[in-house]
Amino acid sequence: MNQKYPSVLLENAVNELASLPGVGRKTALRLALYMLRRDTGYTENFASALLSLRRDIKYCKVCHNICDQEVCSICSDPRRDRSLVCVVENVKEVMAIENTGQFRGVYHVLGGIISPMDGIGPGNLKIDSLVERVAAEEVKEVILALSTTMEGDTTNFFIYRKLAPYAIRISVIARGVSIGDEIEYADEITLGRSILNRTSFNDSIKI
Amino acid sequence: MNQKYPSVLLENAVNELASLPGVGRKTALRLALYMLRRDTGYTENFASALLSLRRDIKYCKVCHNICDQEVCSICSDPRRDRSLVCVVENVKEVMAIENTGQFRGVYHVLGGIISPMDGIGPGNLKIDSLVERVAAEEVKEVILALSTTMEGDTTNFFIYRKLAPYAIRISVIARGVSIGDEIEYADEITLGRSILNRTSFNDSIKI
Numbered sequence: 001m002n003q004k005y006p007s008v009l010l011e012n013a014v015n016e017l018a019s020l021p022g023v024g025r026k027t028a029l030r031l032a033l034y035m036l037r038r039d040t041g042y043t044e045n046f047a048s049a050l051l052s053l054r055r056d057i058k059y060c061k062v063c064h065n066i067c068d069q070e071v072c073s074i075c076s077d078p079r080r081d082r083s084l085v086c087v088v089e090n091v092k093e094v095m096a097i098e099n100t101g102q103f104r105g106v107y108h109v110l111g112g113i114i115s116p117m118d119g120i121g122p123g124n125l126k127i128d129s130l131v132e133r134v135a136a137e138e139v140k141e142v143i144l145a146l147s148t149t150m151e152g153d154t155t156n157f158f159i160y161r162k163l164a165p166y167a168i169r170i171s172v173i174a175r176g177v178s179i180g181d182e183i184e185y186a187d188e189i190t191l192g193r194s195i196l197n198r199t200s201f202n203d204s205i206k207i
Numbered sequence: 208m209n210q211k212y213p214s215v216l217l218e219n220a221v222n223e224l225a226s227l228p229g230v231g232r233k234t235a236l237r238l239a240l241y242m243l244r245r246d247t248g249y250t251e252n253f254a255s256a257l258l259s260l261r262r263d264i265k266y267c268k269v270c271h272n273i274c275d276q277e278v279c280s281i282c283s284d285p286r287r288d289r290s291l292v293c294v295v296e297n298v299k300e301v302m303a304i305e306n307t308g309q310f311r312g313v314y315h316v317l318g319g320i321i322s323p324m325d326g327i328g329p330g331n332l333k334i335d336s337l338v339e340r341v342a343a344e345e346v347k348e349v350i351l352a353l354s355t356t357m358e359g360d361t362t363n364f365f366i367y368r369k370l371a372p373y374a375i376r377i378s379v380i381a382r383g384v385s386i387g388d389e390i391e392y393a394d395e396i397t398l399g400r401s402i403l404n405r406t407s408f409n410d411s412i413k414i
Contacts, residue, residue: 004302004305004306005302006272006273006274006279006280006281006298006301006302007264007265007273007274007275008275009256009259009260009263009264009275010260010264010273010298012256012259012260013256013257013259013260015256016252016253016256016257017253017257019249019253020238020241021237021238021241022234022237027229029299029302030228030229030299031227031228032257032260033297033298033299034227034228035257035260035261036260036261036264036273040261040262042226043257043258043260043261043262044258044261045223046223046224046226046257047254047255047257047258048254049216049219049220049222049223050220050223050224050239050242050250050253050254051250051251051254052216052219052220053216053217053219053220053239053242053243053250054242054243054247054250054251055247055250056216057214057216057217057243058214065213066213066214066217066243067213067214068214068215068216072213073213074213090240091213091217091240092236092237092240094213095211095212095213095236098211099211
């Protein structure tokens with residue numbers, strides 16, 4: 001539907017808001033009108049926070065995670081185990097794993113996963129710098145914590161091949177039935193894997 | 208959950224995005240990361256469109272609709288019937304009615320409806336300026352097109368009392384079963400009203 005806006009300024013703002021993923025034109029109009037109801041300072045703070053983020057954001061030169069300094073707070077934390085590197089797709093996964101409070105190693109953020117459909121090949125990802133970190137001999141184990149999808153598996157395999165020449169342990173996060181899930185409703189592939197990769201009962205109660 | 212962000216800039220941007228109505232913190236993070244994936248120009252255009260909207264928006268001095276000039280394009284259109292004024296809550300309703308292509312009169316945007324729960328009284332709305340427009344004797348009919356809610360009915364009644372001294376027609380948009388709806392599923396109040404306010408069959412086929 002070719003909606004007619006009473007103002008070009010409103011139409012431009014709606015166009016920009018609707019360009020965000022998951023925001024349709026109706027929502028965009030609602031958001032624009034919300035900004036008009038708030039004072040000017042609100043929109044000024046809103047715009048300046050986004051501009052600062054985009055202009056001043058840095059990426060950690062060790063793990064490539066988003067940060068405010070040259071090296072991120074995780075990589076520069078002396079209590080973290082630098083010999084244990086968890087490979088993740090993006091900053092969202094770093095935050096998710098940090099929230100578990102279970103991991104005391106460091107990260108390596110690839111910036112995506114291999115996905116030929118989206119035009120993302122190994123060259124677009126921070127795989128070379130992972131190999132460099134491993135070659136520098138500080139790393140003892142690399143944990144691959146990518147999505148359990150075809151693309152994730154492809155990327156896992158690619159990294160595995162690149163790291164195979166080095167004398168380190170390469171592991172993959174456990175895949176199985178989610179905690180709190182009923183066996184009855186687990187999909188066959190997950191359930192099958194969880195039986196193949198079963199752990200000793202003594203190990204499982206340690207968590 | 209007290210999410211820990213790897214960057215203060217990211218956290219600020221997420222806070223601002225999450226302050227929008229209907230946007231949670233997970234969505235806000237997704238939107239912030241989307242901006243980081245796009246080039247800087249994208250965020251600059253985005254921010255400047257919102258700032259321009261908030262700083263430079265004007266309200267029509269006749270009907271109070273959002274516009275770019277002193278008088279909006281509808282009020283200044285010589286083909287519109289200035290004797291027919293449709294009273295609406297907000298710019299969204301103007302856009303919805305304009306989209307029908309059925310209305311050739313002009314509007315009066317109240318800027319809300321009377322809602323004591325939200326602290327909105329008649330003094331917060333553009334009711335006085337509606338009375339002035341009617342008193343200026345150009346108006347022959349006022350159509351009340353507010354929401355069919357308790358607040359809408361209250362506002363309708365308030366405006367009706369204010370305009371009663373003037374020799375004009377005051378009408379309310381028809382309320383009845385939506386076109387395409389099945390009678391079986393219409394609620395009782397709507398169905399009851401649609402029988403009480405039935406129109407002659409000859410009138411109904413004109414549309």
